[in-house]
Amino acid sequence: MLHIQTILHPTDFSASARAALAQALFLARRYEATLHLLHVIPLLGDDPLRGAFEAGIDEEAFYHRQREAADRHLRELVAAAGAGGVPIERVTTRGNAPGETIDAFARARDVDLIVMGTHGRRGLRHMLLGSVAEEVVRRADAPVMTVRAPEDAAPPADVKVDRILAPIDFSAASLRALRYARELAALYGASVDVLHIIEPARYPAFYQLDPAASEDVLRPLEDVACSRLEALFAQAGGPEAPATFHARVGYPPRDLLEAADALDTDLIVMATHGLQGHRRFALGSVTERIVRGAPCPVLVTKPYGKSLLPAAFRAAVPVEASGAQPA
DSSP: OOOOSEEEEEOOSSHHHHHHHHHHHHHHHHHTOEEEEEEEEEOGGGSGGGGGGTTTOOHHHHHHHHHHHHHHHHHHHHHHHTOTTSOEEEEEEEESOHHHHHHHHHHHTTOSEEEEEOOOOOHHHHHHHOOHHHHHHHHOSSOEEEEOOOTTOOOOSSOOOOEEEEEOOSSHHHHHHHHHHHHHHHHHTOEEEEEEEEOOOOOOGGGOOOHHHHHHHHTTHHHHHHHHHHHHHHHHOOSOOOEEEEEEESOHHHHHHHHHHHTTOSEEEEEOOOOOHHHHHHHOOHHHHHHHHOSSOEEEEOSSSOOOSOHHHHHHSOGGGGOOOOO
16 A cells, blocks of 8 residues: 555646546545645746836735735635545745745655656747646655646546556656556555556667568567566556556657547556756656646656555665666
């Protein structure tokens, strides 16, 4: 069983945040955990209202009104979500970098799990505005679950997870993520789809090689990969869960999202390897692309920092085995 005593739910009161709150409350009830609700008020200097400084606004009075309004919204959220029986702490704070503020709060309170909404921005909007959720995924010491919902979506009446997708690259990090998937499958009463994507080699254009030919060479490896996935699923241990094993040749970010859609996935559980510096800039992050584009919630685990897994499993699969370093 996963060890979850404290859950952090940062909220901006959006539809995605409301959907994330439903997940956070479900997990808090099942694990008898304390839930922290956090709202970050932007500093006036970085707000569209910053011109009010020149108008002589009383800054402290302004923030006092903002805190009162935020606390009222938090109370209304709790009442509307039917959070009875869950210990809840409501916190409103100020910050000019929400992702950094959320991460600092989570570390200060030693939070076990962060559950938050993501707006899934793409293209130019993503380049200019970034994503708070992706920043938290990069920074956080604890696992992070991201949830996306259309802006006009009503708050979900309940949480239903029937199929969990676990992408695997055969690293120690993905083995740990697979154990998370088994634990959550038992919790939700779900099945697990275990997926490995075999990526063809990329050659410079002057070789004039047909990419399709490269993929054809790799097709026979799909059966081998499925056999290895089955063995890895057994190695992960944990609660019994029905599982199906899939392997395909393709491009991980694209084909993983396509698989999630085709399999009617309700939750993706995957590991991030914590690439940093120029490697991350050059290679991008499959995890961040999945967080941005997934049609369902995504739980991101890490090979470092806080682990929710049983101590015996952590001892059997040491962090050093993955070769990853903190981001």
